[in-house]
Amino acid sequence: MQRFTWILGGIGLLAVLAFGAHAATADVWMVQWEVAGGVGAALLFVSLWFDRESIRRYLQSRGAQYSAMAWALIAVAVGVAVAANMLADRYDHRVDMTASQRHALSPQTVQVISSLDVPVEIHAFFLPGVLEGQTLRSLLDGFSEHSAQLSVAFHDPLTEPLVAREFDISSEFGTVVLRAGDDTQRLESRFDEESLVNALIRLTSGADHVVCFTEGHEEIDPDDDTSAVGMGAAVVKLEGQNYTVRKVFPARDGSIPEACEVVVVADPQVDWLPAEREMLATHVARGGSALVLLEPTRTPGLVADLGRYNILMGDDLILEQNPSYQLVGGDASYIVLSGESFDFHPITNPIRGAVLMRVARSVARLDPEMVGVQVQEVAKTSAFAWAETEYDQAPEVTPGRDRLGPVPVMAVAEITDPSIIGVGSTRVTVGAESSRRPVIERSTQEAGGADAESGPSDAVADGATADSDAGVPEFTPKAGGRVVVIGDVDFATNELLDQFNNRDLLLNTLAWMVGEDDQVSIRGAAGSGGRFAMTEAQFLIVSLLSILIAPGLAVMGGVGAWRERRRR
Amino acid sequence: MNAILAIARRELDSYFATPLGWVALTGFVFITGFFFTFFLFQFNQYAVSAGFDPYGGGAVDLNEVLLPMFFGNWMVVLLLMCPAISMRIFAEDIHQRSFELLLSSPVGSGAIVLGKFLGAMGFMAVTFAATLYQPAVLYWLGAPDPGVITGSYLSMLLFSACCISVGMLASAFTRSQVIAFMTTFAILLVLFLLPGLAEGASSDWMQALGEVGMGSHVEDFGKGLLHTRHVVYFVTFIGVCLFATQQRVESFRWR
Numbered sequence: 001m002q003r004f005t006w007i008l009g010g011i012g013l014l015a016v017l018a019f020g021a022h023a024a025t026a027d028v029w030m031v032q033w034e035v036a037g038g039v040g041a042a043l044l045f046v047s048l049w050f051d052r053e054s055i056r057r058y059l060q061s062r063g064a065q066y067s068a069m070a071w072a073l074i075a076v077a078v079g080v081a082v083a084a085n086m087l088a089d090r091y092d093h094r095v096d097m098t099a100s101q102r103h104a105l106s107p108q109t110v111q112v113i114s115s116l117d118v119p120v121e122i123h124a125f126f127l128p129g130v131l132e133g134q135t136l137r138s139l140l141d142g143f144s145e146h147s148a149q150l151s152v153a154f155h156d157p158l159t160e161p162l163v164a165r166e167f168d169i170s171s172e173f174g175t176v177v178l179r180a181g182d183d184t185q186r187l188e189s190r191f192d193e194e195s196l197v198n199a200l201i202r203l204t205s206g207a208d209h210v211v212c213f214t215e216g217h218e219e220i221d222p223d224d225d226t227s228a229v230g231m232g233a234a235v236v237k238l239e240g241q242n243y244t245v246r247k248v249f250p251a252r253d254g255s256i257p258e259a260c261e262v263v264v265v266a267d268p269q270v271d272w273l274p275a276e277r278e279m280l281a282t283h284v285a286r287g288g289s290a291l292v293l294l295e296p297t298r299t300p301g302l303v304a305d306l307g308r309y310n311i312l313m314g315d316d317l318i319l320e321q322n323p324s325y326q327l328v329g330g331d332a333s334y335i336v337l338s339g340e341s342f343d344f345h346p347i348t349n350p351i352r353g354a355v356l357m358r359v360a361r362s363v364a365r366l367d368p369e370m371v372g373v374q375v376q377e378v379a380k381t382s383a384f385a386w387a388e389t390e391y392d393q394a395p396e397v398t399p400g401r402d403r404l405g406p407v408p409v410m411a412v413a414e415i416t417d418p419s420i421i422g423v424g425s426t427r428v429t430v431g432a433e434s435s436r437r438p439v440i441e442r443s444t445q446e447a448g449g450a451d452a453e454s455g456p457s458d459a460v461a462d463g464a465t466a467d468s469d470a471g472v473p474e475f476t477p478k479a480g481g482r483v484v485v486i487g488d489v490d491f492a493t494n495e496l497l498d499q500f501n502n503r504d505l506l507l508n509t510l511a512w513m514v515g516e517d518d519q520v521s522i523r524g525a526a527g528s529g530g531r532f533a534m535t536e537a538q539f540l541i542v543s544l545l546s547i548l549i550a551p552g553l554a555v556m557g558g559v560g561a562w563r564e565r566r567r568r
Numbered sequence: 569m570n571a572i573l574a575i576a577r578r579e580l581d582s583y584f585a586t587p588l589g590w591v592a593l594t595g596f597v598f599i600t601g602f603f604f605t606f607f608l609f610q611f612n613q614y615a616v617s618a619g620f621d622p623y624g625g626g627a628v629d630l631n632e633v634l635l636p637m638f639f640g641n642w643m644v645v646l647l648l649m650c651p652a653i654s655m656r657i658f659a660e661d662i663h664q665r666s667f668e669l670l671l672s673s674p675v676g677s678g679a680i681v682l683g684k685f686l687g688a689m690g691f692m693a694v695t696f697a698a699t700l701y702q703p704a705v706l707y708w709l710g711a712p713d714p715g716v717i718t719g720s721y722l723s724m725l726l727f728s729a730c731c732i733s734v735g736m737l738a739s740a741f742t743r744s745q746v747i748a749f750m751t752t753f754a755i756l757l758v759l760f761l762l763p764g765l766a767e768g769a770s771s772d773w774m775q776a777l778g779e780v781g782m783g784s785h786v787e788d789f790g791k792g793l794l795h796t797r798h799v800v801y802f803v804t805f806i807g808v809c810l811f812a813t814q815q816r817v818e819s820f821r822w823r
Contacts, residue, residue, distance in 0.1 A: 558590030
């Protein structure tokens, strides 16, 4: 009998181990497994009972004592290792070794997360093993490090149907729900950093900002997200950051709706009517903001009207001569703004990279003495650029006529005294072709004490004149209106928006204009590419090197070692 | 310390004094070179076709597509190579009865284990160094992130260290190199597949068991991310295996 007890013991041990594995993994214990475990334990006991003499002899031997000690030490080592791993898992710290810090959260993300002042729960619903879920887990680990207000929970919708029902989860491809109090935001398609931050902003900011794109003058289409010249990509970014985008047609609507916090004038081809320009001025005078993006040669009437905001837009084309500020492969009309190009301003301070513009015109402060409006030139070209006024001829610097670098391309104006804008009191005269310079004449009596000498008076006006005598509806003037003028629109189009920091310049500008200063930063980095295309010759070289030369060298090394041994 | 280095040097020399070391080195360089060429070609095709898609540019990044795919296949090769390297570490000595000589020398069992481990790792380092032309080619063709490449190599070195330490433990329990090889391969295969098995499981126990597997700890290194928990995992895993091996070697003294 004793010869076969080890077989009983082995079967018993296997049954006990199987029961243990079942107990560890199953949610509900089954009777069959309990019976198997019991029988296994009984067999093990019987086996040990029959072998008790030999076990006793072994345990009394020196080898058994050493062995027991060794196993005990190993068990202690395993215990220490498990404890160390549990602690390391709990207090995990990660270091991004990549040169471009591709896994580090963007400054804007950190800013948004760290400024959370209400508890936010993030519930992620993914089936086990889904790649998006794993990537998201890593991303949210980084989120949690920056705020104690943020809690993250992952759920399997199949094994946690009650939680899934609570959040109304129906998608098989993953859903993320962000909850702050009674408010929720859902993500069902994209789960990247930008989408999450946008959802957080929408959830916690509590306010929608309305941005109105003007239409009716052949402006850039904000709905066009397919062609290179559209601004659909910018609108997608804006809508992701709690902005509501609308279109307005001032001439048809009769006014710019008060709901519009920012009016975007995106490179109109047809000039604005004087009445429309008054509507824009009224909007600014009642505390609204306007972003004007104009390419060279566009809308002289609107350009001239910018003078009332103390901004002078040159009728010129900026050409860059410094190779360090040119785009490789592009001509002199491509301008790269970076580093010292930017003046100290909330819009440009966070930008550490570059902004790429193309075919731009100058935008400068008109009158440094003017009170009631503070203008700052926030972006300039290098000192080697110039603003070519005779752009229909061969480019050549003409001293005295052309503005020499650094040429300002972006100016911001803050209205501290709305009366300075002179709504309903402006006569706008389009400058002569020879001077190409807008002229503003402003009467003083309606301007409410505004500086009558604002605007250039040295230019000759011999062109068409338009009286802005449109009926201006009554409104309450309010300080704080902001006007930003940029002498380029290409940087904000679908083609160039994701190049360099163009997106940051546009979104920072709009965030500053609506007063969302915590959104002014650098957005999540887009993939840096890292693609290449091999030529046939390159592929041949790589193939030879990898499959023939490198292994061949290893073979030669082996043969050399073998011959060396034989020689000895 | 000198004893450890002397043993390590002797162990390293022994790899290059036998055909096994050269065959392993050549095989590894050839197989990874083949994978490298194959994946490079595939990536190139993918990148060229994506170049015509204005919205597909972001996804074609060699740091995110090519390198993880490439180094993921290294692990499969290492699953076979490491048992082959480690199977002879103790089994050969036990079989040839030269182990008693080593034990009779005034060197502690810890120093023996550590020295042999460092020798084997030295061989793995030389093998990896023979593949450094591959990142050089990537720099020639494109712009790989040095952090991703460093992380990938570091993860492969740590993965190899785990495999070698398991192989040493198995080798210390038998005089047969074949048994040592098969045992090591079986253990490593289970450890390699554990994370995948645990993914589909719902119980916490299985999830915890998945964490014991090596694959999930390698992944982040390949992205250029250094997590302290992964470093602790590798250090403790290797430490426990080497400690158990040392206990096993020590047991030969009192037998």
